[in-house]
Amino acid sequence: MTVSRDQIGQLFMIGFDGTTVSPDLASFITEYKPGGIILFARNLESAAQIVDLTNELQRCSPHAPLLISIDQEGGRVSRLPKEFTIFPPCEVLGYCHSSELAYAAAATTAKELKAVGINMNMSPVLDVNSNPLNPIIGDRAFGSDPRIVSELGLATAGGLQDNGVVACGKHFPGHGDTTSDSHKELPIVTADRARLEHIEFPPFRHAIINGVATLMSAHVVYRALDETRPATLSPAIIGRFLREELYFDGVVLTDDLEMHAIIDHYGIGDAAVQAIQAGCDMPLICKDRNGIVAAYHAVEKAATGGDLSAGRLAQSFARIHRLKERFLRSYRPVTISDAKLVVGCRSHMALLRSIHHTRERIAKTEI
Numbered sequence: 001m002t003v004s005r006d007q008i009g010q011l012f013m014i015g016f017d018g019t020t021v022s023p024d025l026a027s028f029i030t031e032y033k034p035g036g037i038i039l040f041a042r043n044l045e046s047a048a049q050i051v052d053l054t055n056e057l058q059r060c061s062p063h064a065p066l067l068i069s070i071d072q073e074g075g076r077v078s079r080l081p082k083e084f085t086i087f088p089p090c091e092v093l094g095y096c097h098s099s100e101l102a103y104a105a106a107a108t109t110a111k112e113l114k115a116v117g118i119n120m121n122m123s124p125v126l127d128v129n130s131n132p133l134n135p136i137i138g139d140r141a142f143g144s145d146p147r148i149v150s151e152l153g154l155a156t157a158g159g160l161q162d163n164g165v166v167a168c169g170k171h172f173p174g175h176g177d178t179t180s181d182s183h184k185e186l187p188i189v190t191a192d193r194a195r196l197e198h199i200e201f202p203p204f205r206h207a208i209i210n211g212v213a214t215l216m217s218a219h220v221v222y223r224a225l226d227e228t229r230p231a232t233l234s235p236a237i238i239g240r241f242l243r244e245e246l247y248f249d250g251v252v253l254t255d256d257l258e259m260h261a262i263i264d265h266y267g268i269g270d271a272a273v274q275a276i277q278a279g280c281d282m283p284l285i286c287k288d289r290n291g292i293v294a295a296y297h298a299v300e301k302a303a304t305g306g307d308l309s310a311g312r313l314a315q316s317f318a319r320i321h322r323l324k325e326r327f328l329r330s331y332r333p334v335t336i337s338d339a340k341l342v343v344g345c346r347s348h349m350a351l352l353r354s355i356h357h358t359r360e361r362i363a364k365t366e367i
Contacts, residue, residue, distance in 0.1 A: 003303045009033030015286035021056040029060040036067030041079045047343045054117025065328040069120035085348040094142035099155040106159025115342040117334040120166035124156035126203040127176040136181040150206040157212045171218035174200030182219040182261035193224040214251040219261035238279035253282040269298025281316040
């Protein structure tokens with residue numbers, strides 16, 4: 001199998017600075033042909049601006065529609081401008097313990113995202129908030145009970161995917177029992193396999209069995225599974241546990257390879273190669289243009305030199321192609337007029353109020 005430069009590009013999801021597609025960015029997308037783009041608050045100003053931005057991004061990729069993603073969990077991890085319907089953190093939905101509300105919130109978010117040309121949400125959070133000292137998960141999780149996380153995580157994935165938006169469960173195999181933040185350092189989980197099986201793994205197993213389209217790997221070392229390598233770079237965790245034991249054949253994205261959990265220990269190019277070797281499909285690089293180029297060329301070199309086998313690459317190409325066929329085949333440009341009818345509309349705001357009222361009613365009954 002001969003691997004083309006265009007195929008290599010499809011493996012990457014990248015971020016950028018700015019709120020418009022500059023000539024430089026357009027040229028970069030045309031040259032490297034990434035498979036996806038991730039948007040942050042720094043890229044987003046208003047619904048009308050997002051419509052223009054996503055349409056222009058897609059015009060830069062006529063050969064294959066782009067996955068255009070966002071972290072829109074609700075609560076403190078929300079990237080959208082205020083005119084959108086911004087739901088509370090997952091913890092509030094967990095407190096309500098209503099799969100119907102979780103599904104409705106995700107469906108509403110999906111409708112607003114799709115209206116402005118965003119077709120993928122880095123949600124649901126499937127981490128169990130199992131360690132009160134955890135500095136990064138906290139209220140981002142549905143709770144500390146894996147049964148509730150499993151139930152509401154699946155409802156969230158369903159609400160997104162039933163409305164045409166790719167769901168991404170994170171952070172496999174679970175970031176809830178860490179005491180450090182992988183943005184800043186490499187967390188290590190020392191829990192034995194039995195505890196992981198009982199607490200951390202069930203939401204991921206449940207989501208996989210029930211059809212979550214994609215997962216995001218965690219930059220966390222799990223000593224019970226791999227003594228030294230973080231999950232993102234571990235053939236034991238991604239290749240054997242996730243792919244062979246859990247039978248997940250959807251797309252696996254890495255968490256951002258620019259996090260200190262990775263770049264303090266590995267070069268970004270080497271990390272991208274190791275992630276794909278381990279069984280991941282899409283390295284995610286959220287900002288640094290030089291890092292994106294370095295990772296691209298490292299993967300290209302590994303592919304042509306044999307360090308990345310043709311068979312391993314073919315699996316990733318096929319998974320990404322299937323994902324795009326499922327969710328992006330009917331892609332068409334979005335319009336500002338349609339977006340204005342959906343974003344922050346009356347029924348969506350009524351749902352938001354209903355969630356808050358449910359939370360308050362439950363709190364009063366517990367006094």
